[in-house]
Amino acid sequence: MESIKNKKWDILLVGRYFCDLIFSDLPEFPRLGHEVYARSFNLIPGGVYTPAVALTRLGVRVAWPCVFGSDVFSQWVKSEALNEGVDGTYLSDSPHPSLRITTAFSFGEERAFLSYVDPIPEPPYVEILHKIQPRWLFLTHLIAGEALEELVTAARSVKAKVYMDCQAHDRSLDEPEIRDALESVDVFSPNAAEAKQLAGCENMEETSEKLAAFVPIVIIKNGKSGCLCRQGERTLYEKAIDVDIVDTTGAGDNFNSGFLYGQLNDYSMKESLRIGNLCGGMSVQGHGGTATSADKKDINAWQKRADNK
Numbered sequence: 001m002e003s004i005k006n007k008k009w010d011i012l013l014v015g016r017y018f019c020d021l022i023f024s025d026l027p028e029f030p031r032l033g034h035e036v037y038a039r040s041f042n043l044i045p046g047g048v049y050t051p052a053v054a055l056t057r058l059g060v061r062v063a064w065p066c067v068f069g070s071d072v073f074s075q076w077v078k079s080e081a082l083n084e085g086v087d088g089t090y091l092s093d094s095p096h097p098s099l100r101i102t103t104a105f106s107f108g109e110e111r112a113f114l115s116y117v118d119p120i121p122e123p124p125y126v127e128i129l130h131k132i133q134p135r136w137l138f139l140t141h142l143i144a145g146e147a148l149e150e151l152v153t154a155a156r157s158v159k160a161k162v163y164m165d166c167q168a169h170d171r172s173l174d175e176p177e178i179r180d181a182l183e184s185v186d187v188f189s190p191n192a193a194e195a196k197q198l199a200g201c202e203n204m205e206e207t208s209e210k211l212a213a214f215v216p217i218v219i220i221k222n223g224k225s226g227c228l229c230r231q232g233e234r235t236l237y238e239k240a241i242d243v244d245i246v247d248t249t250g251a252g253d254n255f256n257s258g259f260l261y262g263q264l265n266d267y268s269m270k271e272s273l274r275i276g277n278l279c280g281g282m283s284v285q286g287h288g289g290t291a292t293s294a295d296k297k298d299i300n301a302w303q304k305r306a307d308n309k
Helices: 049-057 072-083 125-132 146-157 176-184 192-199 204-212 251-264 269-283 296-308
Strands: 011-014 017-024 040-047 066-068 091-093 100-107 110-117 136-139 161-165 187-189 217-221 227-231 234-238
Touching (some): 040 049, 146 176, 192 217, 269 296
Parallel strands (some): 161 187, 187 217
Antiparallel strands (some): 217 227
């Protein structure tokens, strides 16, 4: 078995697993005092399991420090990750429960969540960063304050770039801590709703301009409308691929994974965005984030089609 010392890592992935209970094909949204029966149900590993698997399928060497508890949900997700080929070097076990449960009510293009998490200490990300020296630090949610400063300082010391997703619906650029957070990273990629909330406006171009005042590259994921990328004064729009939508859970994670795959393999910004759209689009054709996510063969097929045009 290859030793940790001899391994070369592309990405350090920051974030926890979830176990997703997905109720879909509902006649209406659940409401108090009324029972609603879903016509479809799936139990699926989620959270940061999704980008861990998506990146692994693309051949990216990803280190995922994640603590799994003694509970059945934790151990099931861990076994699924290992079965998918996710590197187990930094997967660890706790003798205590580490429940991270999300119930999703899926309505095709939209969904609502109800979640519960057990408190558990964070893995030693800074120590791991120094040890493995990845090319990218991938923050799967918006982090701010001292926690982000420590991570970014460690990343810069090993010459790693920093990619940050958002997953925050109640923060704003009016907060100095948020502005400082964006100034700390290389790429920030919220979805359209998150971006508009942060910027305090509805127009996508104005939103991207406000965010780009703080971060070098802003990528706004906008579902079936594709994505918008703002890099300085340059704006790129890339269309989504045309697919039949089954479940959008994990589409953003797959987009992020595809984009980072492109950057790691020296694709242009435009090509990396297209790969992100390809990966995001393919993932919505099945339930959960990884049932239909892309692999390297899909990327190669896309590249071949692009070369023949």
